[in-house]
Amino acid sequence: MKEYMKEMRKLVGTRPIIMCGSSVIINNPAREVLMIHRTDNDTWCFPGGAVELGEKVEDTAAREVFEETGLILDSLNLFGVFSGEDLHYKYPNGDEVYIVDIVYQSDSYKGEVKLNDEGKDIRFFKINELPERISPPVRPVVEALRNRRS
Template sequence: MIFNAEGQVLMLLRSDNDCWCFPGGAIELGEKVEDAARREVFEETGLEVIELELYNVFSGEELYYKYPHGDEVYNVDIVYRSSNYKGNLTVNEESRRARFFDLEAIPDNISPPVIPIVQDLLTKIHR
């Protein structure tokens, strides 16, 4: 999760399911999790993450997802957060748009495996 100076969180509108998500993706063979997080953010947003902080690890039945092309998975999401980054925001072919949202204004159409993460984030800010 990338946060700007105003405390807004960056979300991407996915091209495949027309839902919002955080930047992320799969770890390549032999890759460290932190390196994968930085690589995926850069590939999907053009932003270079300087510092990462572990947010949480999400797994279980609620992270089941069936991709539009038919693959079925149970994701294990290792989520980092950062507000220390540089670069110009862009999107690649995986997304239609990128936008920073106030936490109270996160859209309703969240990509299914991201819903538990958004719910956790919103619960923590309302404590």
């Protein structure tokens, strides 16, 4: 079923729901990470999104990366699973979620980076030069990444 989250929102409105998602930390050869400047909350995040019914999380990761960046991933390595109060978020439209984010890492991809309509900017950053406005549910992932690279 496509657009599972939209269908759920029709049933529950803006009430809190658990959202399973998958995102990817994409590294270029200089070990910089790819981030997208989101249009919905004016913050930066890694490419990713919600898992559709029956979809494997690694397939979600690859699909979302392609949709949001135009890149085709050659490999995925599990970085970590993030959940709990730190991933509670209320979107600007009022939708409230508790995210379970299965985060992968990849440094092997094909294609040229191109932005879709979900973002207003996309670029690679050095880990110590990330933008200040990181999406709140992505902050624990960024912290874990910085800790592993230090």
